[in-house]
Amino acid sequence: MLRSAKHPKMQEKEVREIAGLLRHKPRVAVLTGAGISAESGIPTFRGKNGLWKQFRAEDLATPEAFERDPILVWEWYDWRRKIIAGREPNAGHLILARWEEELPGFILITQNIDGLHSRAGSKNILELHGNIWQLRCLKEAKVTENFESPLPHIPPRCPACGGLLRPNVVWFGEALPRLILEQAQSASTAAELMFVIGTSAYVQPAASLPLLAAEGGAAIVEINPDYTPLSTYASYSLRGKAGEILLQIDAAIRDAS
């Protein structure tokens, strides 16, 4: 597909327009994906050196895979926990945490399980796909937080009942937590401005949230170095890295005020 590179002046103009919209303090929803954590050094899924290039999602991120080989699946999650444990939130995470304080009704919806948004200070977060730092007991369904990296035992077991623990994340073929999905859908529908940052807009039902927002009349701002299936629907599709572009927008809001 021919990718017409956008003229930098054109993008600067769009950044100023978006900053102008934010100055009116609209109802803002944000959907993030793995791309917002890329600048923290955490591999994405479908990028050139992405996780799915080295592993097959079906072999690891499904209940069948865990049933078949819990040790292999846990070794993969323990490896990802180790990568994330050594990384920090980046400018993109930090700006979104500050916008939450400055914009009434701001809501952050993330597909990420790395926990970097809460470490950056975001409070009102909907974690669609769970959290890699939470373990869930298969027997009692009890969820506990666990930051041990590496894990002392693989597979980890529930101290209370000895049952197998699994990562408290949503695997392919599993339903998203119903309440969280409903909150994300209503936040998207109610939004006046929706940012879609660092996602290939491929995985459902998350990828449908921006379309819900657009149907509700929201302007959609996509931030991604690449084109995605969402790019043609977006009011603005800014090419570039999340941290860099959010810094530009944030500066532009302060420029004029």
Ligand code: BV8
């Ligand atoms: C569901 C958690 C139904 C685990 C993840 C057959 C059977 C069942 C379902 C399906 C099926 N076929 C299709 C489906 C639906 C399926 C699906 O969407 N499949 C895809 C592959 C087509 N969805 C599901 O299965 C969902 N459940 O449908 O349930 C149901 C209903 C009722 C009852 C029972 C069942 C569950 C989906 C959740 C799966 N879990 N992760 C884990 O992480 O280990 S998905 C995984 O992909 C991550 O969560 C990730 O967040 C998500 C999306 O990926 P992205 O975040 O977008 O990351 P990606 O690498 O793709 O893209 C990164 C982007 O960033 C790129 O565009 C890149 O250009 C950009 N980027 C790079 N650098 C930067 C940047 N952007 C900005 N700045 C940068 N610096």
